[in-house]
Amino acid sequence: MLVGRHRESAHLADLLEQARHGAARCVVVRGEPGVGKSALVEDLVSASGDVTVLRTQGVQAEAPLAFAALHRLLLPLTRLREGLPAPQERALRVAFGEEDGPSVEPFLVAVATLSLLSAAAEEQTVLCVVEDAHWLDAATSDALLFCARRLGADRVLLVFSLRDDAGSFHPGGLDELVMTGLEDNASRELLGQRVGGVLAPGVADRLVQETGGNPLALLELPPALTASQLEGAAPLPEQLPLSSRVEAAFLDRSRALPTPTQTALLVVAADDTGDLTTVRRAVRALGVAEEAVEEAVASGLLVADAQTLRVRHPLVRSAVYQAATGTQRRAVHLALADALTVAGDADRATWHRASAAEGPDLKLVAALQDVGARAARRGAYASALAAYERAAALTTDSAQQAALTFAAARNAWASGQAEHARTLALAARQSAVDPVLLADIARLLGRVEVNLGSAVDAHRIFVETARTVSAFDQPKALEMAVAAAIMRTYGADSGARLADCDVDAEPVEGNDPRTLVLKQLFVAMTLAAEHDWAGATSALDVGLEAGDEVVDLDVLGNLGNAALQLGADAAQQHFYALTLSRARDTGAVLTVVYALHRLCFGYLVAGDWPAVRSSAQEALNLAETVGQRQLRTPALAWLTLLAARQAGDDFDTLLTEVDEATATYPLGILGDPVHDLVRWAKGARAADAGDASGALHHLSRLRVPALTRMAAVDRTDAAVRAGAIDTARRWVDELAPFADATGRPWALGAVAYGRAMTTQTASETDSPPDMGADGLANDPDTLFREALAQYATAGRPFDEARTHLAYGEWLRRAQRRVDAREHLRRATETFADLRAVPLTERANAELRASGETARKRDPSTLVDLTPMELKVAQLVSTGLSNKDVAAQIWVSPRTVAFHLRNVFAKAGISSRGELAQLDLG
Incomplete structure (x- = not known):
């Protein structure tokens, strides 16, 4: 039993018991160095009984080596890999360097890890122990944090231990067990066990006070004191920071050893494999007898078992390594590099040579490039970033340095480090002269601006880049031109324009599907930005026909974007769903999040509001899981709009969350859509509360054209009810050309609805109805019926129900109560199906006023699910x-x-x- 740790031990034992019963648990054991984290975890493992124990440890020197710690953790489960889905099995093989091939998404490795742990838990409860998590390589850290947040009804307990200063490891949201120093009585008990002989009470009191009950300090400081000091006859040394004192104690012990033994200690401190054979080989290369390794183990500063060797505590590593001279460290790293080369571990060998490098080294630069390329293929973008950055620092060739710095920037972007990517790309641009490289740098900077900065600046960058590269790389120019054209349809327009000669957008025989689609997208979105709706629709239709043959996720997503801009509901949903499906298959998690956001547009108008909620919630959870908290914001906005529609109790809470998120995180091109969704939600909430002026205020501020059109019925209704008839008519007139040119039934229905609403007052006179330009009589009766005829095939049930409600209200006021009831019943049923509570109540009230009692919905058909x-x-x-x-x-x-x-x-x-x-x- 550990001294003074009954509470902590009992807590971990309880978590393991919960895991045994099918409730996965995860805990982060946090505390200062030496507080007893490893001892607590070891105590748990010793008492765990019939469980599968998987262990790994973060090693500071190993941080650039992707998936190194994960490989050690999962090695005992290798036999279970064959039961995984093929893409997941391959992802693990590539990640662990067992297969060389096309790159894999790092998220797919995380999913495969989850599947493997779940498969192991089907056989027996699994205890995963991850020590020194603050030193994990980034790829392992991401994979394990994903598992920690996705494990559910699995018999798994995942235990992380880490220092208070966790560094790059961010376990936000996970349960924590914070370890502090032992209580005074327990501290004295531990001191007594350590000293054994005479220990003056005053000395014990001071040691307890100065160590704060830190167990490692209580164990390591007494041996550094003389007998006179322990007896209280001589003064104790001056007080130092605790970790420094413990390190000093370890260093004093190491310096008391023979020089060859100190060399062996330094080799182990610099090593990150723990492999006894590698250490012995390096020790021999330094001219030291292998017996020195055994002497280092005998000193108690190293721990050996079978073929592994490690320092007793991380503070031993830092004490020994930091005390060595630069010459000594370089010699050890070179010896380890040679030993690892013999062992066939090229990546580790290269990093040791990089640690020994004193200046430019072209051969080492080439080796680091190879390391970076291999890491990128394995989806370990953070590791690739580190390799390319180090390579750039070791070359004096400015052109090569620019290329390497850009490679680092590209991998920083891929690993989610957008700001670092921008910094590196700007640095690369300063020394780049190759026009192709400059174009690639500009494209990356444009993508950063799209996501974090000014969408207008991004539009300018894309246009200028397309213009520049058109002379030597038409495919790349076309990609940039499409990006710029789509941004214009979102309102991000810098005023920069491409000339006809800049982009070859003419389809020709032999164009592959991707190229054909890109050309049609460019034409369609350029025409849409100029409000040539008929031409844009025609061009898009050609692209949509070829879209299913495209595999590029960005192009598929942009087909969905274009369909959204042109109101093609079915096509929009099809290509967003296709993007989502293929992104799930490949583990492209950020694309999954984006696709989930965008699918909400179609789900909302199609009346599939449960899908809006589940998609937004999944996007919210995934964004949190992968640490991209800014991507939570669109999901929060969708949930806020849904809460407004359904009078959800969480509306105010969601509104606060989305406001905080927009104030905290840069949104780039997502900014306007998010703000518009929130304005739409506020407008709907105000309208349902009877505040027509407030609704008009919010809905008149919508900026994104596609959302403005999507909210047409709400906007018209708010303006009419607020008495702003001229505003309502202007909005209807703005929508009419789009509706007529595209022929979208929902748009034609919205125009007819708007005209019906704005002619109600005139219709109540005895004057005969005027004839509109479209040949329809300008009276509400005809216009409402026209709107309903269009909505009958539009697939937008909510807007159709709004039209039934407005028509029923008008009929009731016109004393046509029997006619009104049919429409009010239809409206009531649809609103009830959608759980649009405020409008259900309004329609019910109108139905009662018409002389009919609304049928109550059978509550047994409603299921309240998470x-x-x-x-x-x-x-x-x-x-x-x-x-x-x-x-x-x-x-x-x-x-x-x-x-x-x-x-x-x-x-x-x-x-x-x-x-x-x-x-x-």
């Missing part, structure tokens, strides 16, 4: 197996089964087939 339960129920209802669902949403099959059981219990059903009969809203 977002994850809803997502699982929706996927299972399509016929997918638990394993297929797990692969779709990146959880374990056991977690899917857990949520499915909850769905069955809440819905009172007993079979998967009954899910299709539920109202999953």
Whole structure:
């Protein structure tokens, strides 16, 4: 039993017991160096019994080596890999350097890790111990944090231990067990065990006070004191920072050893493999007998078992390594590099040579380039970044330095370090002269601006880059031109324009599908920005026909964007869904998040509001899981709009969250859509509360053209109810050319609705109706019926129900109560299906005023599910197996089964087939 750690030991034992019963748990054991984190974890492992124990440790020198710590952790589970989906199995092989091939997404490695842990937990409870997590390589850290946040009904306990200054390891949201110093009585007990002989009470008191009860200090400082000091006859040394004193104690012990033994200690301190054979080989290369290794182990500063060798505590490593001279460290690193080369570990060997480098070294630069390229293929972008940065620092060739710095920037971008990517790209631009490289740098800077900075600046960069590269790289010019054209449709327009000769957008025989689609996208979005809706629609239709043959996720996503801008609801949903499906298959997690955001547009107008909620919630959770918190903001905005529509109790909370997020994180091109969604939500909330002026205020501030058109019914309704008839008419007139040119039924319906609403007052006179330019009588009756005829095929049930409601209200006021009831019933039913509470109540009130009592909805058909339960129920209802669902949403099959059981219990059903009969809203 550990001295003074009963509470902490009991807590970990309880977590392990919960894991045994199918409730995965994760805990971060945090504390200062020497506080006893490793001892506590070792105590847990010793008492764990019949569990599968997986262990790994972060090593500071190993940080540039991608997936090194993860490989050690999962090595005992190698036999289970064959049961993983093929893409996941391959991802692990590539990540661990067992297979060389096309690059893999790092997120797919994380998903494969989750699947492997889940598979192991099916056999037996799994205890994963990850010590010194603050020194994990970034790729391992990301994968394990993903698992920690996605493990559900799995028999897994994941324990991280780390220092208070966690460095690059950010376990936000995970449960923590904070370890502090031992209480005074426990400290004295430990001191007594360590000293054994005479220890003056005053000396014990001072040691307890100065160490703060730190167990390592209590164990290591007494041996550094003389007998006179322990007895209180001689003064104690002056007080030093605790970690410095413990390091000094370790250093004093190492300096008391023979010089060859000190050399062996330094080799182990610089080594990151823990491999005894490698250490012995390096020691021999330094002219030291292998016996020195055994002497270092005997000193108690090293710990050896079988073929592994490690320092007793990280402070031993830092004490020994920092005390060595530069010459000594370089010699040790070169010896380790040679030893690792013999062992076939080229990447580690290269990093040791880099640590020994004193100046420019072209051969080492080439080796680091190879390391960076291999890391990038394995999806270890942070490791690739480190390799390219180090290579750039070791060359004096300015052109090569620019290329290497840009390679580092590209990998910084891929690893989610956007600001660092910008800094590196700007540095590369200063010394770059190659026009191709300069174009690539500009393109990356444009992408950074799109996501973090000024979308208008990004538009200018894309246009100028397209113009520059058009002379020597038409495909790249076309890509930049498409990006700029799409940005214009979002309102990000710098005024820069491309000449006809800058981009070859004419389709020719032999164009591959991707090129053909890009050309049509450029034409369509350029025409859309000029409000040539007919030409834009025609060009887009050609691109949509070829879209299914495209595999490029960016191009597929842009097809969805273009369809959104031109109101092609079905095409928009198809290509966003295709993007999502393929991104899930490849583990392109950020693309998954973006696709989930964008699918919400179509789900909202199609009346699939449960899908809006589940997609937004999944995007929210994934963004949090992968540490891209700025990508939570659009999801929060969608949930806020949905809460406004459904009078959700969480509206104010969500509004506060999204306001805080927009104030905290740069949104780039997402800024205007997010702000518009929030304005739309506020407008809907105000309208439902009877505040027509407030609704008009918010809805008149929408900026994104596609969202303005999407909210047309809300905007018209708010303006009319606020008495701003001229504003309403102007908005309808602005929408009409789009509707006429594209022929979208929803747009034609919105125009007819708007005209009906703005002619109601005139219709109440005895004057005969005027005829509009479209041949329709300008009276509400005709216009409402025209709107409903268009909405009948539009696939926008909410807007259709709004039209039924407005028409029913007008009919009731015109004393046509029987006619009104049919439309009010239709409106009530749709609003109830959507759980649009305020409008359901309004339609019910109108129905009662018409002389009919609304039928109450059967509450038994409503099932109140959590977002994850809803997502699982929706996927299972399509016929997918638990394993297929797990692969779709990146959880374990056991977690899917857990949520499915909850769905069955809440819905009172007993079979998967009954899910299709539920109202999953």
